[in-house]
Amino acid sequence: MSESESIIRFSHVSMQFPDVLANDDVTLEIRKGEVFALVGENGAGKSTLMNILYGMNTPTGGTVTVKGEPIRVFSPGEAIRRGIGMVHQHFMLVPSFTVAQNIVLGTEPRRGLFTDAARTDRIVEELVSEYGLKVNARDRVEDISVGLQQRVEILKTLHRGADILILDEPTAVLTPQETDELFEVIRRMVREKQMTVIIITHKLYEVMAISDRVGVMRQGKLVGVCNTCEVNERILSSMMVGKDVLLDALERVDDHDDTVAIRVEDLYVSDNRGLPAVRGISLQVERGEVLGIAGIEGNGQSELIEAITGLRRRDRGTVEIQGVDTRGMDPGQIRALGLAHVPEDRLSTGVSAQSDITDNLVVGKERRKPFSVFGFHLNRRAMKAYAKEVFDRYDIRAAGIGTQVGSLSGGNMQKVVVAREFSFDTPVLIISQPTRGVDIGAMDFIHQQIMAKRNASCAILLVSADLDELYRLSDRLVTIYEGKITGEFRPEEIGKQEISHYMTGGGREASVDEP
Amino acid sequence: MDLSSIFNVGTLLNTFNTATIVILAGLGCLMTAQAGMMNIGIDGMMTAGAFAAAVGSWYFGSWGMGLVCALLAGLIFGLFYGVMVIRYKSDEFIIGVALNIFAVALTTFILRTVLKQSGSFHPASGAVNTLPYFSLGEIGGTAVNISVMVPLSWLLVALCAVMLYRTPAGFWLRAAGEHPDSLRSAGRNPEKMKYVGALSCGLLCGLSGAYLSLGYLSTFTENMSAERGYVAVACVIFGRSHPVFVFLAALLFGFIDAAGMRMQGLVDPTLTATFPYVGTILMMVFLALRQQAKKKAKA
Numbered sequence: 001m002s003e004s005e006s007i008i009r010f011s012h013v014s015m016q017f018p019d020v021l022a023n024d025d026v027t028l029e030i031r032k033g034e035v036f037a038l039v040g041e042n043g044a045g046k047s048t049l050m051n052i053l054y055g056m057n058t059p060t061g062g063t064v065t066v067k068g069e070p071i072r073v074f075s076p077g078e079a080i081r082r083g084i085g086m087v088h089q090h091f092m093l094v095p096s097f098t099v100a101q102n103i104v105l106g107t108e109p110r111r112g113l114f115t116d117a118a119r120t121d122r123i124v125e126e127l128v129s130e131y132g133l134k135v136n137a138r139d140r141v142e143d144i145s146v147g148l149q150q151r152v153e154i155l156k157t158l159h160r161g162a163d164i165l166i167l168d169e170p171t172a173v174l175t176p177q178e179t180d181e182l183f184e185v186i187r188r189m190v191r192e193k194q195m196t197v198i199i200i201t202h203k204l205y206e207v208m209a210i211s212d213r214v215g216v217m218r219q220g221k222l223v224g225v226c227n228t229c230e231v232n233e234r235i236l237s238s239m240m241v242g243k244d245v246l247l248d249a250l251e252r253v254d255d256h257d258d259t260v261a262i263r264v265e266d267l268y269v270s271d272n273r274g275l276p277a278v279r280g281i282s283l284q285v286e287r288g289e290v291l292g293i294a295g296i297e298g299n300g301q302s303e304l305i306e307a308i309t310g311l312r313r314r315d316r317g318t319v320e321i322q323g324v325d326t327r328g329m330d331p332g333q334i335r336a337l338g339l340a341h342v343p344e345d346r347l348s349t350g351v352s353a354q355s356d357i358t359d360n361l362v363v364g365k366e367r368r369k370p371f372s373v374f375g376f377h378l379n380r381r382a383m384k385a386y387a388k389e390v391f392d393r394y395d396i397r398a399a400g401i402g403t404q405v406g407s408l409s410g411g412n413m414q415k416v417v418v419a420r421e422f423s424f425d426t427p428v429l430i431i432s433q434p435t436r437g438v439d440i441g442a443m444d445f446i447h448q449q450i451m452a453k454r455n456a457s458c459a460i461l462l463v464s465a466d467l468d469e470l471y472r473l474s475d476r477l478v479t480i481y482e483g484k485i486t487g488e489f490r491p492e493e494i495g496k497q498e499i500s501h502y503m504t505g506g507g508r509e510a511s512v513d514e515p
Numbered sequence: 516m517d518l519s520s521i522f523n524v525g526t527l528l529n530t531f532n533t534a535t536i537v538i539l540a541g542l543g544c545l546m547t548a549q550a551g552m553m554n555i556g557i558d559g560m561m562t563a564g565a566f567a568a569a570v571g572s573w574y575f576g577s578w579g580m581g582l583v584c585a586l587l588a589g590l591i592f593g594l595f596y597g598v599m600v601i602r603y604k605s606d607e608f609i610i611g612v613a614l615n616i617f618a619v620a621l622t623t624f625i626l627r628t629v630l631k632q633s634g635s636f637h638p639a640s641g642a643v644n645t646l647p648y649f650s651l652g653e654i655g656g657t658a659v660n661i662s663v664m665v666p667l668s669w670l671l672v673a674l675c676a677v678m679l680y681r682t683p684a685g686f687w688l689r690a691a692g693e694h695p696d697s698l699r700s701a702g703r704n705p706e707k708m709k710y711v712g713a714l715s716c717g718l719l720c721g722l723s724g725a726y727l728s729l730g731y732l733s734t735f736t737e738n739m740s741a742e743r744g745y746v747a748v749a750c751v752i753f754g755r756s757h758p759v760f761v762f763l764a765a766l767l768f769g770f771i772d773a774a775g776m777r778m779q780g781l782v783d784p785t786l787t788a789t790f791p792y793v794g795t796i797l798m799m800v801f802l803a804l805r806q807q808a809k810k811k812a813k814a
Binding site: 076077080093094096097101108110114 | 677682683686689693698700701
């Protein structure tokens with residue numbers, strides 16, 4: 001890659017959302033005609049930075065310059081005029097329209113009052129042959145594969161004259177073969193059309209395969225930019241993971257009993273698209289231990305947890321809670337076996353955002369005494385007294401128990417979820433992403449609560465994208481990659497860099513040369 | 516039983532006459548449906564149109580002004596629906612039901628307090644000027660007339676189909692209904708297209724009302740749409756919002772209605788009056804069964 005002129009320049013760009021600093025003083029140059037990969041864990045700020053470039057967010061600080069001209073008005077229309085196209089994770093396509101109709105939507109060729117269907121097809125066929133993106137102009141979008149739909153999205157940006165293309169996690173929805181085809185297309189666009197491509201991803205082998213340069217983000221900051229040929233996956237993953245956050249060690253009481261509380265045998269689960277997400281996972285969690293599941297998001301963790309808690313149908317395999325096979329049980333029946341669940345997405349499944357703190361803390365117990373006397377009549381006074389007690393014990397910071405949960409900060413909302421689930425006093429806890437987007441104080445508090453549960457002989461299954469968290473809490477760690485368990489470790493016997501290698505598909509062979 | 520007393524040229528003409536009410540209202544309903552809104556306030560919009568047409572025609576002494584009044588009434592109802600559903604994101608079903616109740620109440624109220632009539636509108640002086648019609652001569656000893664609105668409704672079916680499937684505005688309207696963000700990301704405003712849908716729905720329902728009171732009958736009677744607005748909604752669902760299929764569904768409805776009327780001599784008339792509605796229910800059951808079969812075939 002020859003040294004060429006810069007086409008995009010971010011200088012000191014910051015993006016402050018109400019409760020999180022998503023981009024923190026990012027300065028970055030992207031060169032004309034290169035494939036630039038932007039990597040980082042979820043929440044590192046990669047998508048936010050690209051949404052700024054595409055005009056969907058207006059930065060709270062700094063400037064963005066495209067082709068030598070600073071952007072003053074941030075809007076997608078403005079970005080399109082500057083030749084920037086973006087393919088979002090969620091496609092912007094009308095399912096019942098044909099490929100060609102989707103590509104020209106908004107700028108349909110006309111003949112008199114009418115759309116010119118023949119010319120529409122011809123325009124699209126020309127685009128297809130010019131860029132070698134094979135897709136049939138007359139097929140309906142709802143009938144074609146996700147990989148082809150993505151091509152339609154790319155063609156749409158090309159039709160609008162884009163020469164800078166942003167792809168937001170383009171391979172997340174693709175099969176390996178479709179991924180190869182996409183990469184071929186990207187290479188051709190760069191080689192033959194001198195386009196500039198920015199690809200957001202967290203799959204490191206893809207970075208190695210496609211990019212010229214790579215930028216690594218962590219917690220809103222750009223921690224480094226390298227020439228891809230000068231780094232390897234291990235260096236990148238250690239940049240992504242970063243340094244330890246210094247927190248005091250937690251007190252661990254070890255009188256571990258050997259009773260197996262969660263047993264998963266040869267489990268297969270499909271994702272929403274019907275593709276295999278969990279592919280033959282077996283694991284056990286005993287009373288009084290925390291089993292941590294380490295993996296890059298989207299490798300089957302969510303589906304695994306949903307299958308265990310009964311929220312998702314399993315294709316094959318068994319799940320036993322407290323020695324009882326949960327086949328055919330609904331989530332309520334599984335909970336009744338002694339399981340509580342802190343779900344990964346607190347806003348959509350963890351709380352009722354419109355309800356107040358009292359209702360959110362009591363829900364699930366409302367049929368029990370003293371909240372309900374005859375099974376239908378709610379005793380508000382008892383509910384409030386209970387909520388007040390939990391509110392104080394879990395140090396929830398809000399005006400009072402009548403506050404609407406949707407108005408709380410992420411940390412306090414998470415405390416509400418943790419408080420509710422932990423106060424069921426169940427022997428089994430399934431916890432997903434307990435401290436995502438939570439400030440460090442609340443994080444430490446929640447960690448202490450989890451450890452207290454462990455010390456009280458609960459069996460805890462913990463899924464987290466945060467390695468520091470997993471190391472701090474887990475007694476055992478398993479790594480998960482593409483729906484399979486790739487390794488099992490004790491946290492003290494493996495370093496974070498080595499474990500992140502297992503999380504990105506590297507096997508034992510690759511780690512043999514670890515010094 | 517003589518089948519020719521039920522299925523004859525008269526039945527065919529009645530089929531077209533009755534179907535026209537549902538065709539026009541169905542076209543209105545599908546314009547909102549294509550823009551992503553299920554409008555069950557069709558019946559109310561028709562009632563308002565019918566009332567405005569009859570009173571306007573009498574007051575100004577011309578069917579043309581009656582038509583203009585009906586279109587205006589439809590437009591106002593369509594605008595109200597649009598503002599509530601698009602701008603204020605109200606529940607479309609609640610707004611639709613509200614329109615239906617409100618239209619019956621308002622027209623009855625004005626009829627009784629302002630025009631001092633009840634049941635139906637029969638002005639003491641002047642007359643309700645009806646729409647022009649074609650005379651088809653005599654068939655079986657009775658003079659047969661066809662309102663201009665009948666062929667006009669067929670023309671509108673073609674016009675709606677062309678607009679929706681052959682013009683940029685039609686593509687945008689359908690995109691606004693199916694995936695608004697895709698239209699937004701293409702630099703067009705989906706809300707604007709939804710308003711186009713709501714307003715054209717009002718206009719078409721106004722026309723349907725005008726035909727009711729100035730063509731099908733020759734004056735306004737309280738609650739005169741007789742829930743045909745709901746039948747139009749059913750036809751739109753049955754015809755999957757495509758103008759031509761909705762047209763065919765409306766014709767089927769018109770035929771059942773006309774055949775039922777012919778059978779009044781054979782069966783109790785209160786029973787034959789239920790035929791169109793029973794037919795509608797059967798159509799919906801058929802549709803539901805077919806969709807389930809399709810789902811099973813896919814899985």
